[in-house]
Amino acid sequence: MAETGVNSNKYPKSIYYIIANEGAERFSFYGMRSILATFLVAHFFNPSLNPALQSVAEAKANEATHFFVSLAYALPFLGGLMADWFFGKYKVIFYISLVYCAGHLCLALFEDKLEVFQYGLLLIAIGAGGIKSCVTANLGDQFTAANRHLLSKVYSWFYFSINAGSVLSTVMIPLIYANYGPKWAFGIPGILMALAALIFFLGRKNYVNVPPSGVNKNNFVFISVYALFNFKRKKKGSHLLDVAKEKFDAVKVEDVKTVYNVLAVFSFIPIFWALWDQNLSEWVLQATKLDLNVLGFKFLPEQIQTANALFLLLFIPLFNYLLYPFLDKRGIKTTPLRRIGAGLVLTALAFVVIALLQVEVDAGGHPSALWQLLAYAILAAAEVLVSITGLEYAYTQASKSMKSTLVAIWLLTTALGNLFTALVNKSISNGGFFAQFKGANYYWFFIGLLCFFILVYMLVSPHISERKDSADIQLLPEDSIPVYDLIE
Known part of the structure; x- marks a missing residue:
């Protein structure tokens, strides 16, 4: 005990x-x-x-x-x-x-x-x-x-x-x-x-051991499905989810509404994971074609990815204790939405480095893996800005009872991003539409797609409202799950 x-x-x-x-x-x-x-x-x-x-x-x-x-x-x-x-x-x-x-x-x-x-x-x-x-x-x-x-x-x-x-x-x-x-x-x-x-x-x-509670029907899925199938009973001027109050706890229905507010931001996260997870597969395969003699050491292609975790360990305290306070003191408010936007831009930049590397590989060159390390450094910074900030944003914007639901949805954004990348590669292997994107063009395609999302994000994010009056705004240990485990 x-x-x-x-x-x-x-x-x-x-x-x-x-x-x-x-x-x-x-x-x-x-x-x-x-x-x-x-x-x-x-x-x-x-x-x-x-x-x-x-x-x-x-x-x-x-x-x-x-x-x-x-x-x-x-x-x-x-x-x-x-x-x-x-x-x-x-x-x-x-x-x-x-x-x-x-x-x-x-x-x-x-x-x-x-x-x-x-x-x-x-x-x-x-x-x-x-x-x-x-x-x-x-x-x-x-x-x-x-x-x-x-x-x-x-x-x-x-x-x-x-x-x-x-x-x-x-x-x-x-x-x-x-x-x-x-x-x-x-x-x-x-x-x-x-x-x-x-x-x-x-x-x-x-x-x-906390005992199981049994099926709790006052949850995000049950309430959302009920509202969807009974939308015709929605009263004029009311929220669509309000129809669920006739069957479910009214407070829980209001809590579910906070989840949908967060989904406006979460809708931009799958594209981040669609690119990010390539550093543990596509980038590794690219490393087999690079000069792996780095700073006097001969690395194996699969070992270069270790840089991701090392850079992440360095950047988390650097951003939290130096960069964010430095910018805030100079009047550049590092709000969660701004951090996420900056992280998406850095993700695109990291892939530009990888795409340029691939251009040289496609031409028969053998560039240094040092350039890939640079891409890993930029991507780790992007991960701090997008992944950690994104989940913290979800926690501060959602009600306490919906935090676990948002953890699950957050992890689903990774699943959706990887599913998209898997389908693109399936199309390439089968000679489908995406087969035209080979070599460097593969990376340029993803960069272009991400840039489109960044443009939409820049237009949409200023109109996303944030909760300012909730007692749940602070991420407290007693109702929190550590961000870092969820991004691994």
């Missing part, structure tokens, strides 16, 4: 199991993903290294990778409902972790059988997605009013474990892949996931 008492400075024993579990799970996920795109090309889609097949092979690998990510980020919504309504967080985390382990086992044992390998990816997506919405909330459940002031420190260590797992895995697993082959490269992340499940199991007697 968690420690109780007045003004206790003792940490619940359970948090050590939760933090260790998270670090091992993130190692397993990012370790597997770090080599996924290059593995799919080399072992399934173009094992003969035929230059004529390479572009189609890379499109197939990108398609598979983005579909995988899309599914992994679509399922947290379902995992959260299973935990909150039916089974509780502990059971969902533990038993879905076993599914997760089975997926890794498929990858390690069937690295030469594409169909079974894809089933392994499906199981990992179910595992990673199913537990994602439960783990952070489970950490918060361990605290009482007496020790809740320790939450920020614990979440800092939790975030550290996430990035430690990510950095270590993206450095180590490519080396293991290069020297010992895919069986070990996929097997070791599987071992780490099994270790994560074991660690979580060993802490079972220490957890505070």
Whole structure:
């Protein structure tokens, strides 16, 4: 049980199991993903290294990778409902972790059988997605009013474990892949996931387990669907959702309205993820064609992506404690909407660097990977501005009872962005409409699409109203979920 008492400075024993579990799970996920795109090309889609097949092979690998990510980020919504309504967080985390382990086992044992390998990816997506919405909330459940002031420190260590797992895995697993082959490269992340499940199991007697509440019909989906099918009963001058007040709690209906206000901003987020997630697939494949001798070190293509986590760790405190206060003091108010807009612009700039690199690659050149590191730095800055700010904006603008709903919707924006990129790559691999966008043109297409969204955002964002009179405006530890876990 968690420690109780007045003004206790003792940490619940359970948090050590939760933090260790998270670090091992993130190692397993990012370790597997770090080599996924290059593995799919080399072992399934173009094992003969035929230059004529390479572009189609890379499109197939990108398609598979983005579909995988899309599914992994679509399922947290379902995992959260299973935990909150039916089974509780502990059971969902533990038993879905076993599914997760089975997926890794498929990858390690069937690295030469594409169909079974894809089933392994499906199981990992179910595992990673199913537990994602439960783990952070489970950490918060361990605290009482007496020790809740320790939450920020614990979440800092939790975030550290996430990035430690990510950095270590993206450095180590490519080396293991290069020297010992895919069986070990996929097997070791599987071992780490099994270790994560074991660690979580060993802490079972220490957890505070919040029991499931049963089906709560006063939620975003039920209220929205009811209003949609009964819109004819809407009174003149009233909000469409007001018709749901005849069946649902009136306060909850008002809370749902705040979600729709946030969706005006969220509608611009999927395009960000459609581009951002390419740094872990398309950019990795591009790195195979670059000069990887950087500052006297010889890197593997899959290791360059480690820069993302390192730059992110650097920029988060830099932006929060230096850049934002510096600009605010000089009268340049860094509102959430402005930050998001600036982040979208930086995302486009990062892809301009990548597109120019690809132009040289297409011409037979062998440019330095230093330029890709520059793109990673710009993209990490964009991530701080868009991803972290976006979720914080959602928290301040939505009512307290709808914050969990907005977490799920936020993760769905990642799923939608990756789904779009997967479909583009599917079209390329099948010789469809998007097959005309190969090489550098692929990146220029996404840059052009993002620029269109940026233009619309510039026109729309000044007219998006923000709530200023809510008691929920401040993001408080007792009703918050750490932003950083949700962007990983």
